[in-house]
Amino acid sequence: MLIFEAKEQIINWEYRDDQKSVSGSVLPASPSRELLACIPENPILAYVLPHGMDRFTAAVNRLDANRLRDLEDCGKLLPEENQIVVEWARFCLDNFPKHEHYMLCETALFHDLPSSARFYALPHTTTGNIIRRYGSDxxxxxxxxxxxxxxxxxxxxxxxxxxxxxxxxxxxxxxxxxxxxxxxxxxxxxxxxxxxxxxxxxxxxxxxxxxxxxxxxxxxxxxxxxxxxxxxxxxxxxxxxxxxxxxxxxxxxxxxxxxxxxxxxxxxxxxxxxxxxxxxxxxxxxxxxxxxxxxxxxxxxxxxxxxxxxxxxxxxxxxxxxxxxxxxxxxxxxxxxxxxxxxxxxx
Structure with missing residues (x-):
């Protein structure tokens, strides 16, 4: 399994199998097929999404072309949190379509917070369903x-x-x-x-x-x-x-x-x-x-x-x-x- 996580404008990654683990960091602006070229064929690829809005409500989500639009919506709303992950996942989906791709969502656990913890005291006509408390980590x-x-x-x-x-x-x-x-x-x-x-x-x-x-x-x-x-x-x-x-x-x-x-x-x-x-x-x-x-x-x-x-x-x-x-x-x-x-x- 190959896992990607963005931290401070850097993509950290680790490859793990039954025998070993290998890790490293790359700049998100230069996604490289060479990174995956050294990995055994067809590993599972997983990405950590900091904020899933109401689009990703499970901790682990299968990612494919149909769900890419949901991911891109997350990137538009919170670019500094999500955009690096969006771009990296899009690159990997385009270049490695036969691999299994999964999105790990940091906010999914808190999707069903009780109303006392979920809402801000703001007019619903202005905020709609998007502006709410999502949690993190x-x-x-x-x-x-x-x-x-x-x-x-x-x-x-x-x-x-x-x-x-x-x-x-x-x-x-x-x-x-x-x-x-x-x-x-x-x-x-x-x-x-x-x-x-x-x-x-x-x-x-x-x-x-x-x-x-x-x-x-x-x-x-x-x-x-x-x-x-x-x-x-x-x-x-x-x-x-x-x-x-x-x-x-x-x-x-x-x-x-x-x-x-x-x-x-x-x-x-x-x-x-x-x-x-x-x-x-x-x-x-x-x-x-x-x-x-x-x-x-x-x-x-x-x-x-x-x-x-x-x-x-x-x-x-x-x-x-x-x-x-x-x-x-x-x-x-x-x-x-x-x-x-x-x-x-x-x-």
């Missing part, structure tokens, strides 16, 4: 749900899933079904991120437009030139925060912690408390001190932390068995999780 949250199901043999009644990344995201699940999430119309709503502004007063947008900025310029400011990096005046990533490279008194760090804690509080409130809190990170040893500090801030929940975490295979338990809130940390294996989702869908 659904593939990561689904992998988290699957992990907990395998661990407990059931879905917890109330679970808070926290994806700690450069664009952090939190979702609340009731018996495995999403009921709230920090991401909204796009993934830039919610928790302040490394480059995204997070939640803001909508009139700020109007003020910027009134100052003469074009819509594209405002979009660029909000999605690429804001966030913690803008406040710090230098490029920073979530790993800088997790490694403690920002001092505890640093106002940029404090803003992130406050935004994260507020989002956790909202996620817990949406469930009237939680049975399980599951953090997903790229590297547990790097993230564990930061998560431990967050747990200290949440001690009012009655969390009974272990002095020494129980360390499993990319999965750590942080609380006693009798703790009212069980807290776990899982280390994501992104490519393996994507491959598993596709295989489960087509098996």
């Amino acid at each position: 659904g593939l990561c949250h689904q992998a988290a749900l699957d992990h907990i199901l395998g661990l407990m043999g059931r879905q917890p009644a109330r679970l808070v899933s926290i994806h700690l990344s450069d664009r952090p995201n939190i979702a609340s699940f009731y018996h495995g079904h999403p009921v709230e999430t920090t991401a909204g119309f796009t993934s830039f709503e919610g928790i302040v991120s490394m480059h995204g502004i997070g939640d803001i007063d909508a009139t700020i947008t109007l003020d910027l437009l009134k100052k003469g900025l074009a819509t594209a310029e405002v979009r660029d400011i909000f999605t690429k030139k804001s966030g913690l990096s803008a406040l710090k005046g230098q490029e920073i990533h979530i790993t800088d925060l997790l490694r403690g490279q920002l001092a505890p008194t640093d106002p940029v760090r404090n803003l992130f912690v406050a935004s994260l804690l507020k989002a956790i509080g909202a996620a817990l409130a949406a469930l009237n408390g939680a049975e399980v809190m599951l953090w997903t990170v790229e590297n547990i040893p790097i993230a564990i001190d930061f998560i431990g500090n967050m747990m200290k801030r949440l001690q009012f929940l009655g969390i009974q932390s272990l002095t020494v975490p129980l360390k499993g295979d990319h999965f750590w338990e942080l609380t006693h068995k009798n703790s009212p809130l069980q807290v776990y940390v899982r280390q994501s294996n992104r490519w393996q999780e994507l491959e598993t989702l596709v295989k489960k869908s087509i098996s």
Whole structure:
């Protein structure tokens, strides 16, 4: 299986089979048949779509020429999120028509959010059915749900899933079904991120437009030139925060912690408390001190932390068995999780 995912204007890819995995990166402006020429004949091709609107409502979707128009509609609405994937998928469909193509959709998990979490307080006559909250990082949250199901043999009644990344995201699940999430119309709503502004007063947008900025310029400011990096005046990533490279008194760090804690509080409130809190990170040893500090801030929940975490295979338990809130940390294996989702869908 060959999987493509766009990150920061780069296409990352990984080829996986029973014997090996090979990965790399290419510029999206130069899709190359040479990339696929080194791959065994007729692999499955899969692409990660950041935002599926109402066009892609399943986590895994068979992609063919008939569905390409749906994909192109997604690209028109959210070009900075989707257009790279649209162009790459179109190229591969045109040049490799005999291969099986699948689209993995990041927003599909949240397609059926309850109305209390789905809609904005905007007039329906103006917004129609398109302007709504779609959520984000659904593939990561689904992998988290699957992990907990395998661990407990059931879905917890109330679970808070926290994806700690450069664009952090939190979702609340009731018996495995999403009921709230920090991401909204796009993934830039919610928790302040490394480059995204997070939640803001909508009139700020109007003020910027009134100052003469074009819509594209405002979009660029909000999605690429804001966030913690803008406040710090230098490029920073979530790993800088997790490694403690920002001092505890640093106002940029404090803003992130406050935004994260507020989002956790909202996620817990949406469930009237939680049975399980599951953090997903790229590297547990790097993230564990930061998560431990967050747990200290949440001690009012009655969390009974272990002095020494129980360390499993990319999965750590942080609380006693009798703790009212069980807290776990899982280390994501992104490519393996994507491959598993596709295989489960087509098996």
